[in-house]
Amino acid sequence: MEWFYFNPKQAISTPLSPPPTVEENTEKALEEEIVSNPDDVLILRNLLENRIKNRELPAALSIINKLIELEPNETEWHFLKSHLYVHNGELELAKLGFRDIILKDPYYIEAYRGLVVAAMEDEEMNEMKEIEKMVVEGIKMCKNNENKESELRDLKLLLAQIWVIGEKYDEALKVYRELVDEEPGDYRPYLCQGMIYTALKKNDEAEKYFEKYRGLVPKEHPNAKFEFMMST
Template sequence: MRFHHTPATAVTLSPPAADSETALTEEEAERVLEERLSANPADVDVLRALMECKIKARKIDEAFRVLDRLIELQPEEYEWPLLKANMHIYNDNHAAARELFEEMLKKDPLRVEAFHGLVMATSQLNEPLKALLKRVEEATEACKKQNRNSDVRDFRLLIAQIKVMEGNFPEALKAYQDLVKEEPRDFRPYLCQGIIYTLLRKKDEADKQFDKFRRLVPKDHPYMEYFEDNMFATKFFSQKLEREGAGVRD
């Protein structure tokens, strides 16, 4: 989501003057970027735009090579290794992703995004989350002591998410409800509660939470697209659980 509305491609790419009204295709855009890069191999803006083109075209191996060049040019830029780790998850290389997230946490032990990715990678490796949950709780307490309130809230959302992944829906719901009481205009807990109620096949409760989410989330926010893209999958999973449960009862 961090790269969802990045304007780099639009800014860097401009059609040739003789054909200014014709939009470039993805292949043409990629070719133009590669030509510009050959003239200036250290142009970070062009590299970033090229990487985005490669990702959109699902040319993941090529995107990795561009991303490695960005990491080489900007070793202190935190976003590049974070993106690389998430690309490993997308590429089903969860062990490599976990290793990168752990490296990030060695440099910054309270980085929420790295913990979030680490939870995802560990879960995909079918390993228990208990030890990792304890680390997240410790990071939460450390942020409290430093008055990093935004990070504390993000960590609490992550703790609730771990509860969901463990199948502990009652505790997860309570955590989300507490977050709503503290900040009613944060749309994230409503979305999460709606998904849980959908999985529990409590349609009326789910619809209430989704309605609150829709009212609060900005129309152009990436969460809105996430919501639309994933609701079918959530409902499908809920129906699958229901069918499996009926089979057991039969």
């Protein structure tokens, strides 16, 4: 929205800069603080959030590099860097970063997801087969670790997603049904099955799963809005 000051004597409109918002004041304060405390991780984190919110990707990457310098073993910074590379179109750098994270922490589920997204953006279906093997290997590792049930479930969901991308709908549906049997209260497999049946133009069947999904997803969850798009 433009801001104008109207002077009736001059009968003209003179553009003025809008008054600073709370966000702008906060960012200015952070910038001033970081000058005095260049190695303060908390200030850098808050400044990074502002840069990402404003889609200032080069500036965000610069901050992340500083955070990695300060905390080289903090996986979150390496993941965010790769994630920003995806949004910046630097897909090869993104994939290298995600693969490095998985090598160091094979249970870091978001890195697998990031790798899938980067491969999809790059339209590298052959590479998707390699990622599928990595996910399958991750599933095997989780099965051998009783403390990784959540990660096992997430990797199964991701494997099914890869199969959906490759239009292997029967294989994906089998996984989703197994996940429902294991944990009927998880809304995600219902949504995914509904999406498959929508792709297959079996709308009545799809609606059955969307209905189950609607009954389970928390109303405040971001995916609750997504459901309405899928079912209309």
